[in-house]
Amino acid sequence: MDSRTAILSKIKATRDRRDETARRAAVESRLARPVAGLIPARGQLDPEGRIALFLDMIERTGATHERTAGAEDVPALAARYLRERNLPARLKRGTDPRLKAMGFEREAALSLTEGPSDGSDLAAISHADFAIAETGTLMLLSGPDNPVTLTFLPEHHIVVVRAEDVGGDMEAALARLRMLKGKETMPRTVNFVSGPSRSADIEQTILLGAHGPRALHVIVVG
Amino acid sequence: MELTSPAFKANAARALQDAQLQKALGNVEKGFVAKRAAARQALPEFEALRDQGRALKTHVLEHLDLYLEAYEAKVKASGGHVHWAESAEQAREIILDICRKAEAKTVTKGKSMISEEIDLNTFLEENGIEAVETDLGEYIIQLRHEHPSHIIAPAIHLNKEQVEEDFRRVHTHLPDSRDLSEPVALLSEARAVLRQRYFEADVGITGANFLIAETGSSVIVTNEGNGDLTQSLARVHVVVASIEKIVPTLEDCASILRLLARSATGQDMSVYTTFSTGPRRPEDEDGPEAYHVVLIDNGRTAMLGSEFEEMLRCIRCGACMNHCPVYHAVGGHAYGSVYPGPMGAVLTPSLNGINRSGHLPNASTFCGRCESVCPMKIPLPKMMRHWREREFEKNLTPAATRYGLGFWAFFAKRPALYRRAAGLGMRLLSAFGGEKRRLSRLPLAGGWTDFRDMPAPEGETFVAAFNRQRGA
Ligand code: SF4
Numbered sequence: 001m002d003s004r005t006a007i008l009s010k011i012k013a014t015r016d017r018r019d020e021t022a023r024r025a026a027v028e029s030r031l032a033r034p035v036a037g038l039i040p041a042r043g044q045l046d047p048e049g050r051i052a053l054f055l056d057m058i059e060r061t062g063a064t065h066e067r068t069a070g071a072e073d074v075p076a077l078a079a080r081y082l083r084e085r086n087l088p089a090r091l092k093r094g095t096d097p098r099l100k101a102m103g104f105e106r107e108a109a110l111s112l113t114e115g116p117s118d119g120s121d122l123a124a125i126s127h128a129d130f131a132i133a134e135t136g137t138l139m140l141l142s143g144p145d146n147p148v149t150l151t152f153l154p155e156h157h158i159v160v161v162r163a164e165d166v167g168g169d170m171e172a173a174l175a176r177l178r179m180l181k182g183k184e185t186m187p188r189t190v191n192f193v194s195g196p197s198r199s200a201d202i203e204q205t206i207l208l209g210a211h212g213p214r215a216l217h218v219i220v221v222g
Numbered sequence: 223m224e225l226t227s228p229a230f231k232a233n234a235a236r237a238l239q240d241a242q243l244q245k246a247l248g249n250v251e252k253g254f255v256a257k258r259a260a261a262r263q264a265l266p267e268f269e270a271l272r273d274q275g276r277a278l279k280t281h282v283l284e285h286l287d288l289y290l291e292a293y294e295a296k297v298k299a300s301g302g303h304v305h306w307a308e309s310a311e312q313a314r315e316i317i318l319d320i321c322r323k324a325e326a327k328t329v330t331k332g333k334s335m336i337s338e339e340i341d342l343n344t345f346l347e348e349n350g351i352e353a354v355e356t357d358l359g360e361y362i363i364q365l366r367h368e369h370p371s372h373i374i375a376p377a378i379h380l381n382k383e384q385v386e387e388d389f390r391r392v393h394t395h396l397p398d399s400r401d402l403s404e405p406v407a408l409l410s411e412a413r414a415v416l417r418q419r420y421f422e423a424d425v426g427i428t429g430a431n432f433l434i435a436e437t438g439s440s441v442i443v444t445n446e447g448n449g450d451l452t453q454s455l456a457r458v459h460v461v462v463a464s465i466e467k468i469v470p471t472l473e474d475c476a477s478i479l480r481l482l483a484r485s486a487t488g489q490d491m492s493v494y495t496t497f498s499t500g501p502r503r504p505e506d507e508d509g510p511e512a513y514h515v516v517l518i519d520n521g522r523t524a525m526l527g528s529e530f531e532e533m534l535r536c537i538r539c540g541a542c543m544n545h546c547p548v549y550h551a552v553g554g555h556a557y558g559s560v561y562p563g564p565m566g567a568v569l570t571p572s573l574n575g576i577n578r579s580g581h582l583p584n585a586s587t588f589c590g591r592c593e594s595v596c597p598m599k600i601p602l603p604k605m606m607r608h609w610r611e612r613e614f615e616k617n618l619t620p621a622a623t624r625y626g627l628g629f630w631a632f633f634a635k636r637p638a639l640y641r642r643a644a645g646l647g648m649r650l651l652s653a654f655g656g657e658k659r660r661l662s663r664l665p666l667a668g669g670w671t672d673f674r675d676m677p678a679p680e681g682e683t684f685v686a687a688f689n690r691q692r693g694a
Contacts, residue, residue: 004306007465007519011287014527026281027288027470031436034471037274040267040480057490116508119421135491142509149508152450170476177472186300186437186499188509189454194491197447201359201375202382202405203246204253210358211413212447212494 036171043134043168050133050166057136061195062208063216071221075104078125078158081217092121096145099127116147117154124150128161130173135194139173142189151191157213163222226558227570230581233556246381247553254544257488275481276599279535282468289435289468296438300500302513310340313518320514321351324458326424332449333357334429335373335538336462338560354419356448358412365392371554374486374540379553426456430463436471439499443492450496459510464518466534481597485539521573529608530572535598536565542592542602548585564592564602571609583609
């Protein structure tokens with residue numbers, strides 16, 4: 001008997017299978033129609049309340065943030081972020097149409113490259129598809145628009161999210177994911193990011209900048 | 223790893239004498255307990271979420287075969303491969319085979335307890351493949367040729383001076399004069415050294431906190447970002463996971479995520495929660511070209527339908543050990559197996575057999591804190607008691623304890639005799655207690671009096687005092 005059959009039949013032998021039809025139906029319906037469980041009250045706020053909570057929560061993780069009215073302000077804000085930290089005026093991004101439409105060419109001093117990271121980039125900018133107020137979390141989807149290596153390799157990660165995409169809870173983020181990608185297809189990775197990378201492995205002291213970015217900067221647009 | 227659980231008593235005695243260890247163990251209470259309490263306090267729905275989590279996992283276990291089949295179909299549909307391993311040995315062979323086909327010389331690893339359980343690193347090294355741990359804590363203990371002493375903080379038994387010593391010993395390409403006195407300097411050095419390794423690796427191995435049947439996704443939850451670099455930069459991503467990691471849907475995963483980080487580190491959510499599905503898409507410019515999942519049984523199916531089935535709800539948060547007075551006193555290594563603390567005391571005998579796990583189920587004061595903090599409401603003390611019963615049935619209990627219990631049972635079954643004997647004992651001990659009312663030595667009780675005095679009884683048994691007072 002192959003291992004797969006052996007494991008599955010060992011499980012079956014211990015389960016109550018008197019009504020196998022009902023057992024199958026329970027699994028099929030749960031998978032076909034996912035239901036949200038208990039959602040805490042914390043994130044259930046009006047849109048402005050959600051944005052305020054999101055910013056408060058993500059700040060507690062050690063991230064920085066700012067808010068601007070229009071997407072066209074983002075290139076200048078990104079350039080200022082780099083300048084204020086004495087970083088070279090260089091930025092990497094993917095092919096996200098929302099980022100491309102922002103007019104980065106207006107920032108003449110900023111040199112912008114496109115594509116995944118090879119580890120040599122100090123700073124990158126990505127566009128999130130959703131944010132979660134309850135926990136201060138960004139949702140990024142991998143792909144050429146926002147390559148996953150940009151989320152993890154650079155020392156500084158700037159993430160843009162639209163104000164109308166700040167939801168209350170993870171269930172709202174998952175609903176958005178299904179809407180964007182269709183129920184059947186997931187991107188290679190869905191990355192939920194709550195703050196800059198950190199470690200407490202040495203004497204339980206919390207330190208920022210373990211293997212991923214040392215700094216996370218969030219720009220809320222709208 | 224070589225199991226030293228049968229030597230728990232000797233291990234524990236050594237741990238209690240180890241000043242370095244005792245200093246480091248202070249960080250367990252300082253770090254975890256208050257943070258979890260604050261996170262729990264800040265979420266009024268926490269208790270209701272625990273009940274929901276327990277119900278959810280119970281539902282999964284009742285339908286485990288069906289969810290595994292559904293999960294497998296989804297992984298295949300997204301271009302991934304699923305392998306099934308009944309034992310640790312089979313799992314190691316499967317992983318080695320994947321590495322060989324990828325012509326791998328180096329593999330990077332995200333933190334994974336199941337890979338410790340199957341002792342993967344030793345096996346890969348024996349077969350000429352270098353395995354590099356990338357989680358900071360795991361990296362440190364790999365340099366020291368040690369095993370994790372905690373399931374989420376593998377190097378919690380160490381102080382920073384010890385880490386500095388190891389880095390100086392191993393990172394010989396760096397100048398001796400560098401300052402490594404602060405934890406941040408140690409972290410930066412590890413970051414720089416490991417950066418190169420991610421790019422050199424042919425295969426990246428991670429564990430999984432969850433496997434989602436609805437989508438065929440595996441989920442890792444980390445703070446450092448090392449797991450994501452491991453699985454994104456290598457050509458091949460291998461996920462090793464035990465079969466009970468299944469959850470039905472994305473929403474079900476979200477429900478349990480609310481419990482995991484809060485119970486573990488007191489965070490509302492860990493920094494990185496990543497859902498991975500299949501290999502990179504044709505249009506993607508980064509990510510692995512191949513995606514494999516190795517589903518491991520290694521003793522789990524034998525727990526189904528037994529009094530230990532509920533242990534399979536465990537989400538490996540570490541709360542039970544963080545709140546355990548025995549763990550606080552002796553640390554994780556004394557348990558002599560991969561899984562320490564209360565969850566280890568239940569799981570290790572299940573996976574390795576009670577005859578090879580010695581006194582583990584006795585490594586408990588039965589104070590019940592573990593069960594009261596367990597997000598999955600696993601009745602850990604009850605299960606440790608089950609193991610004690612089995613140990614006793616199998617004649618594995620030490621002779622002195624057996625005779626002692628037999629002696630006690632003789633009197634316990636004869637209440638009148640018991641009262642008379644107990645009363646006599648009381649009066650004797652009371653007389654020996656002297657002025658200070660303390661006994662510093664007692665026959666047959668050296669285990670107690672070697673470390674502390676026994677308060678001398680006041681000359682009356684509980685039953686006698688009860689009857690006297692009621693009569694009064
Ligand atoms: S037994 Fe409970 S508390 Fe212990 S690690 Fe498992 S889930 Fe966490």
